[in-house]
Every structure is written in C-alpha cells, then in structure tokens.
Amino acid sequence: MLKPSIFSQTQAELNLFLRLNDVSTQLSSIIFQQIYKNKFNQELSNSLSLLLKKTFDYSVPVINKITTSEDGTIKFLMGLEDGNQVETVLIPFFKKYTVCLSSQVGCAMNCSFCYTGKMGLKRNLKSSEIVGQFLVARQYLQSQSDERVKNPNIVFMGQGEPLHNSDEVLKSIQVLMEPMGAAVGPRQITLSTAGYLPGIKKLSHYPQINIALSLHSPFNDIRKRLIPINQHFPLEDIFFEFDKLDLKKKQFITYEYLLIKDLNNRSEDALELSKWLTNRRALINIIPFNPFPGSEFQRPTEEDTLEFKEKLVALKLRTMIRTTKGSEILAACGQLNSLIEQEFPV
Numbered sequence: 085m086l087k088p089s090i091f092s093q094t095q096a097e098l099n100l101f102l103r104l105n106d107v108s109t110q111l112s113s114i115i116f117q118q119i120y121k122n123k124f125n126q127e128l129s130n131s132l133s134l135l136l137k138k139t140f141d142y143s144v145p146v147i148n149k150i151t152t153s154e155d156g157t158i159k160f161l162m163g164l165e166d167g168n169q170v171e172t173v174l175i176p177f178f179k180k181y182t183v184c185l186s187s188q189v190g191c192a193m194n195c196s197f198c199y200t201g202k203m204g205l206k207r208n209l210k211s212s213e214i215v216g217q218f219l220v221a222r223q224y225l226q227s228q229s230d231e232r233v234k235n236p237n238i239v240f241m242g243q244g245e246p247l248h249n250s251d252e253v254l255k256s257i258q259v260l261m262e263p264m265g266a267a268v269g270p271r272q273i274t275l276s277t278a279g280y281l282p283g284i285k286k287l288s289h290y291p292q293i294n295i296a297l298s299l300h301s302p303f304n305d306i307r308k309r310l311i312p313i314n315q316h317f318p319l320e321d322i323f324f325e326f327d328k329l330d331l332k333k334k335q336f337i338t339y340e341y342l343l344i345k346d347l348n349n350r351s352e353d354a355l356e357l358s359k360w361l362t363n364r365r366a367l368i369n370i371i372p373f374n375p376f377p378g379s380e381f382q383r384p385t386e387e388d389t390l391e392f393k394e395k396l397v398a399l400k401l402r403t404m405i406r407t408t409k410g411s412e413i414l415a416a417c418g419q420l421n422s423l424i425e426q427e428f429p430v
C-alpha cells in the first residue's frame with residue numbers, strides 16, 4: 085500500500101496520528117522543526133523515528149535540470165515519482181527570492197499566450213509535491229549559502245491553474261503556513277487564477293493570502309480569445325464572486341494584464357478597465373508579453389508599455405509594470421513547458 089507523504093500532513097493531522105499511537109502530541113512540534121527548519125536540538129526516540137519512517141513517505145521531487153538566467157532567475161525541472169516533470173522557478177527580487185510553484189503537470193485551460201497551455205493537462209499535483217517543490221528550491225539556495233534564502237515568498241504562477249486543483253493547493257498552503265514548520269505567512273503567498281469560477285467560489289475557505297487574476301482584457305470577447313474558459317466564466321461572474329471576498333484593510337486584488345502588441349493596449353481598453361476597477365480595491369500589474377517558440381503574439385515596445393501605464397494612471401488606477409525575469413531561459417510568465425524541456429533542453 086502507498087504510504088501517505090509526511091509533507092501532506094498538517095500539525096493537527098500529525099497530532100492525531102501521534103495520539104492514535106500513544107505518543108505525546110508535544111513531539112509534533114519537534115518533528116515539524118526537524119523537517120521544515122532543519123533544527124535538531126531535541127532527538128526523537130528510535131521507536132518514534134522508526135514508526136514515522138514506516139508510516140510516512142519522505143520523498144520529495146528530484147532536480148533533473150537547473151537553468152540559470154543572467155538576471156539570477158533559476159529554473160528547476162523537477163522529476164516526480166511517476167516520471168512526470170514540472171518546472172519550479174526561483175526569482176530574485178532585492179534581498180529575497182520568490183518561489184514560483186507549479187500546481188499541475190501541464191494545464192487544461194489552454195490560454196493562447198501560454199506555453200504550458202500547449203501541454204494539455206497531464207495530472208494534478210498532490211499537496212506533498214507542491215510542498216516538496218518549495219523545500220527542494222529552498223534547500224538548493226541553502227546549499228549555495230545564498231543569504232536571500234530566508235523566508236522566500238511563494239507565488240502559484242507556475243504550471244497549471246491552481247484553482248483547478250483547489251483542494252491540494254489549499255492543503256499545501258495550510259502545510260506551508262504551519263508556525264512550527266515552514267511558517268510562511270499568508271501575505272507572503274500569492275495565488276494567481278485565470279478565472280476558474282468553481283475554484284474562485286472556494287476562495288473563502290482559504291487563509292487570507294494574496295489573490296491575483298489574469299485579466300488581460302476588460303472585454304469578454306477579446307479575453308476569451310486569450311483565456312478560453314472566459315466563455316464559460318465571464319468577467320461579470322468573476323467580479324460578482326470577488327466582491328463577496330472579505331478583503332482585509334489595505335488588501336488588494338492584483339489584476340495581471342499581459343500587454344500584447346496591437347491587441348489590448350488601446351485607449352478604449354484603458355477606459356473599459358477603469359469601468360471595472362475604479363470602485364474596487366485593485367492593483368494592475370502590466371506584464372509585457374513574453375514570446376515563446378511558435379507564439380502568435382508579439383511583445384509591445386517599452387514606449388508602448390509606458391504609454392499604456394500612463395493612460396491607466398491618468399484614470400487614477402493603481403498600476404505597476406512587472407519587470408520580466410528569466411525570459412531568455414523560458415522561465416518567465418507563460419513560458420513554462422516541462423514537455424519541451426524534456427525534448428529540447430534549453
């Protein structure tokens with residue numbers, strides 16, 4: 085029988101396991117510190133160590149390939165137990181790293197601007213495989229003695245639509261947030277969705293992490309060309325659900341706006357965006373499109389990007405331009421594809 089992964093256990097679940105085996109639940113904190121913080125101040129008894137090893141699987145994804153970009157972005161091709169592979173990216177930003185985690189092998193959403201969408205969906209990742217990506221990437225930084233390793237932020241922007249695998253993603257977040265374990269804070273975690281409505285309806289069960297929507301166009305007809313699920317889940321329905329979320333003071337929803345040459349950078353786009361976002365707590369993140377082999381779209385010029393930002397700012401919309409990292413190693417937004425990585429290593 086397959087053993088459950090130790091990395092899919094919350095502390096409450098581990099406590100239950102210990103109680104059922106007549107072991108003090110106080111030891112769960114020591115176990116968590118050993119696993120997630122590499123702290124070995126207190127030893128576990130041999131019998132408990134054996135019991136844990138006999139009951140739980142301790143394996144994590146293995147690094148099959150590492151590619152580093154000139155700007156310091158590190159892309160990992162990680163092998164899973166069944167032979168599938170996913171990509172995980174470490175993005176440096178000032179004194180910190182952000183770990184970009186995958187939630188699925190491939191993706192079912194088939195967004196036309198995205199390399200991952202071309203893979204189709206192979207399978208969902210288990211929560212332990214998501215937690216494992218984080219641990220392996222952090223371990224890599226520790227092995228490089230990188231000072232910026234402390235408390236990396238997390239974004240669910242790798243392969244897959246995280247809300248299409250909502251239960252496992254939620255579980256991974258709960259495990260990563262355990263105070264005795266990795267202790268990642270909710271505001272250090274950002275989940276980005278293409279607008280998968282059944283998953284958005286479950287967001288109220290999540291801790292108060294940051295939410296981002298891949299908006300890309302304020303017009304449903306253009307948006308559904310970019311994100312095909314928009315034909316089932318139009319913007320009206322997405323905003324209806326977002327408006328029900330209990331945002332904390334100063335909390336925003338980030339709207340990612342992939343800026344594509346000659347497609348969505350017109351004045352009417354800016355005006356329509358302001359109709360949707362003016363009375364909402366919104367932060368717009370403009371991402372100049374990152375081309376990939378065979379993509380039908382083109383990247384806008386820097387002037388076009390700045391001009392569009394100015395149009396939004398003039399409409400009093402809070403707007404930023406996201407610096408592209410790792411594009412030359414296909415590690416930037418929308419460029420991940422672990423099948424092509426297997427066949428044509430970059």
Ligand code: SF4
Nearest residue numbers: 191193195198201244
């Ligand atoms: S952009 Fe996100 S949701 Fe769309 S195909 Fe790519 S990975 Fe999937």
